[in-house]
Amino acid sequence: MSTTHLQYILELLGTLVFAILGALAIEDKEKDWFAAGFMGFVTAIGGGSLRDVLLGSYPLVWVGDVYFLYAIFIGVLMTFVMHKQLAKLRRTFLLFDTLGIGFFTVLGVEKCLQLGVAPEIAAIMGMFSAVMGGVIRDTLSNEIPVIFRKEIYATACLAGAILYLVLHPYLDRNLTLLLSIGLIIVLRLLAVKYKLSLPSLK
Numbered sequence: 594m595s596t597t598h599l600q601y602i603l604e605l606l607g608t609l610v611f612a613i614l615g616a617l618a619i620e621d622k623e624k625d626w627f628a629a630g631f632m633g634f635v636t637a638i639g640g641g642s643l644r645d646v647l648l649g650s651y652p653l654v655w656v657g658d659v660y661f662l663y664a665i666f667i668g669v670l671m672t673f674v675m676h677k678q679l680a681k682l683r684r685t686f687l688l689f690d691t692l693g694i695g696f697f698t699v700l701g702v703e704k705c706l707q708l709g710v711a712p713e714i715a716a717i718m719g720m721f722s723a724v725m726g727g728v729i730r731d732t733l734s735n736e737i738p739v740i741f742r743k744e745i746y747a748t749a750c751l752a753g754a755i756l757y758l759v760l761h762p763y764l765d766r767n768l769t770l771l772l773s774i775g776l777i778i779v780l781r782l783l784a785v786k787y788k789l790s791l792p793s794l795k
Contacts (some may be wrong), residue, residue: 611636615635720750
């Protein structure tokens, strides 16, 4: 399997997992199936769509490739069918979510660079790609978005994006990807395990 094919499969899997996380977000809010499906949809495609709109990159990824819609549909359907089992796997999905934000951050940076965007903007857009779907999900479900909590979340994505920008002119692409995604995963998991956070404004 080529690197391109593997990357594509990982993108689809990440989209599916984000759709599940979105659908599960309103399990305690007595909403109907359509609401859960919509939440899964916006969680999965919100960050990438916002990035592409801001960059003027059309068509949007999910508009140009129907398999992303299929991945979202399968993720939402799995939530309906296996709701109790998936709800018990929240800790496992924390790992998947962390893998997802790492992967989508770096892919977002790469896409921005391909479009000729300045590196500083590419880093921010990479972070947007990873976290804005979750921000939209939390906002719609009347929760405080995770990036406004004390957890290290978006900061980890920004750190990984910056590392990618520093390394990619000098190292092999795959190694740069692994190191950048690895940094995001390590920072996020350490923050959760040891309850690390950035200093308060006060």
